[in-house]
Amino acid sequence: MSEVIVITSGKGGVGKTTTTANIGTYLSMKGFKTALVDTDIGLRNLDVVMGLENRIVYDLVDVVEGQCRLKQALIKDKRFDGLYLLPAAQTRDKTAVNPEQMRAITEELRQDFDYILIDCPAGIEQGFKNAIAGADRALVVTTPEVSAVRDADRIIGLLEASDVRDHMLIINRIKMDMVKRGDMMNIDDIMDILAIDLLGVIPDDENIVISTNKGEPIVVDEKSLAGQAYRNLTQRLIGEDVPIINLDTNYGLIDRLKSLFKISSSR
Amino acid sequence: MLNDYVKIHGSKDGLVIITSDVSDIDALKEKIINRIERSLTFFKGAQLTVKFRNLGVDEKSLDELKEFVLENYGVNVRFKKIQERHLKNVTSENDIFDGLEEGMTKFYKGTVRSGQIVKYYGNLVVLGDVNPGGIVQASGNIIIMGTLRGIAHAGMSGNLDSIIAASKINAMQLRISNIISRSPDNDIEALYPEIALVKKK
Ligand SMILES: Nc1ncnc2c1ncn2[C@@H]1O[C@H](COP(=O)(O)OP(=O)(O)O)[C@@H](O)[C@H]1O
Ligand SMILES: [Mg+2]
Numbered sequence: 001m002s003e004v005i006v007i008t009s010g011k012g013g014v015g016k017t018t019t020t021a022n023i024g025t026y027l028s029m030k031g032f033k034t035a036l037v038d039t040d041i042g043l044r045n046l047d048v049v050m051g052l053e054n055r056i057v058y059d060l061v062d063v064v065e066g067q068c069r070l071k072q073a074l075i076k077d078k079r080f081d082g083l084y085l086l087p088a089a090q091t092r093d094k095t096a097v098n099p100e101q102m103r104a105i106t107e108e109l110r111q112d113f114d115y116i117l118i119d120c121p122a123g124i125e126q127g128f129k130n131a132i133a134g135a136d137r138a139l140v141v142t143t144p145e146v147s148a149v150r151d152a153d154r155i156i157g158l159l160e161a162s163d164v165r166d167h168m169l170i171i172n173r174i175k176m177d178m179v180k181r182g183d184m185m186n187i188d189d190i191m192d193i194l195a196i197d198l199l200g201v202i203p204d205d206e207n208i209v210i211s212t213n214k215g216e217p218i219v220v221d222e223k224s225l226a227g228q229a230y231r232n233l234t235q236r237l238i239g240e241d242v243p244i245i246n247l248d249t250n251y252g253l254i255d256r257l258k259s260l261f262k263i264s265s266s267r
Numbered sequence: 268m269l270n271d272y273v274k275i276h277g278s279k280d281g282l283v284i285i286t287s288d289v290s291d292i293d294a295l296k297e298k299i300i301n302r303i304e305r306s307l308t309f310f311k312g313a314q315l316t317v318k319f320r321n322l323g324v325d326e327k328s329l330d331e332l333k334e335f336v337l338e339n340y341g342v343n344v345r346f347k348k349i350q351e352r353h354l355k356n357v358t359s360e361n362d363i364f365d366g367l368e369e370g371m372t373k374f375y376k377g378t379v380r381s382g383q384i385v386k387y388y389g390n391l392v393v394l395g396d397v398n399p400g401g402i403v404q405a406s407g408n409i410i411i412m413g414t415l416r417g418i419a420h421a422g423m424s425g426n427l428d429s430i431i432a433a434s435k436i437n438a439m440q441l442r443i444s445n446i447i448s449r450s451p452d453n454d455i456e457a458l459y460p461e462i463a464l465v466k467k468k
Contacts, residue, residue: 150381150399150400151381153380153381153398153399153400153401154380154381154382154400156380157380157381157382157383157401158382160380192414193396193398193399193416195378195395195396
């Protein structure tokens with residue numbers, strides 16, 4: 001049985017592409033046949049993060065327009081068997097594809113893959129609608145910033161309105177030292193507003209930037225905490241019972257109590 | 268006894284009398300005059316809207332009554348006929364909702380998220396949160412069994428007596444009828460249930 005999972009956020013730059021690359025890579029490391037689909041037409045970069053940029057011959061729009069078969073456009077990953085990328089076109093825009101065509105492509109991919117991950121562009125327009133068209137589930141990525149959480153909330157509403165009700169949250173780029181100082185929204189604050197299930201929390205880690213630039217997802221790095229966070233998160237995604245990685249999350253609760261006292265005494 | 272079923276309240280339509288079924292023009296005339304005479308100075312020069320359910324009074328008699336009141340009391344009357352559905356206290360865009368104590372109520376289950384609008388021409392109960400960027404609107408009261416972080420607009424068609432209540436109010440804006448109040452810029456987090464209403468002077 002295959003699953004189509006869209007990785008979405010509303011706001012740009014919060015880590016959708018990074019998340020798609022890491023989850024996809026780890027799924028294939030665990031032996032699942034996995035296809036990554038970049039729907040960010042005109043601003044593609046999943047190929048870069050995966051280090052596959054120089055192998056692109058055909059892309060998503062070519063498939064839709066019948067310039068090639070789907071299988072011809074799929075690029076095989078250089079490290080892992082069973083991992084493939086369907087890149088976005090760079091010279092076109094989001095209107096080059098419509099939701100029906102996306103649904104047809106995901107249906108075709110289901111024949112050959114266990115997991116199909118759709119990397120969604122930012123925004124709520126056509127690109128978003130294309131990305132969610134064939135999805136069974138959604139992973140909503142946010143960072144601990146008010147504006148990103150606001151956009152995630154908007155996206156969750158739109159997902160529900162489009163009948164993608166199976167959705168979970170990923171909080172990316174959390175900095176525990178900032179949370180401890182009360183300078184950053186903590187996990188409880190975010191969960192309070194968004195009120196959906198938490199799939200995982202990824203720490204802010206500059207090694208992610210380094211690995212992204214090298215085209216090597218951090219999940220491969222055994223020693224990295226961020227890599228561990230992605231591994232745990234992926235395991236939970238496929239139904240394995242692993243705890244959410246401990247990033248000192250207890251501080252969330254303590255902080256809350258402290259600020260409660262602060263407020264009540266100032267009234 | 269007549270006054271038992273004559274309700275009066277102020278709104279953006281001026282003064283409003285809501286009365287029940289009217290089948291006889293003389294009875295209606297008596298009701299209106301009775302009411303005006305009890306507080307003449309109050310009504311003088313005012314715009315008065317009379318709402319009723321018409322059971323057979325013709326337009327001509329209504330026009331004559333309108334003339335009569337204007338001439339004798341200096342009050343400008345406007346008649347508004349209440350539709351069948353209004354009897355259940357569901358109003359439309361422009362009608363003032365009079366079911367604050369007892370009237371049609373919508374129960375909305377779930378979170379009202381950013382970009383979503385939940386609107387009802389009656390009272391509205393939200394069984395969930397209203398998030399920043401989310402909007403709830405009702406022509407009557409709004410009760411939120413969660414945290415209000417977005418915008419709530421009660422009495423949207425002009426009822427100043429409507430209220431907004433929530434388990435926690437951290438709202439961006441509260442609106443009752445045409446009165447708007449926004450949250451202070453250095454917002455303190457709400458800790459207990461609160462009710463918002465318009466202060467009577
Ligand atoms: N947990 C993290 N720690 C540090 N940098 C990150 C993290 N997640 C993402 N980034 C960086 O943020 C930038 C945007 O990430 P990206 O995945 O491209 O976002 P999106 O696809 O949502 O636009 C990239 O430069 C990426 O390396
Ligand atoms: Mg991206």
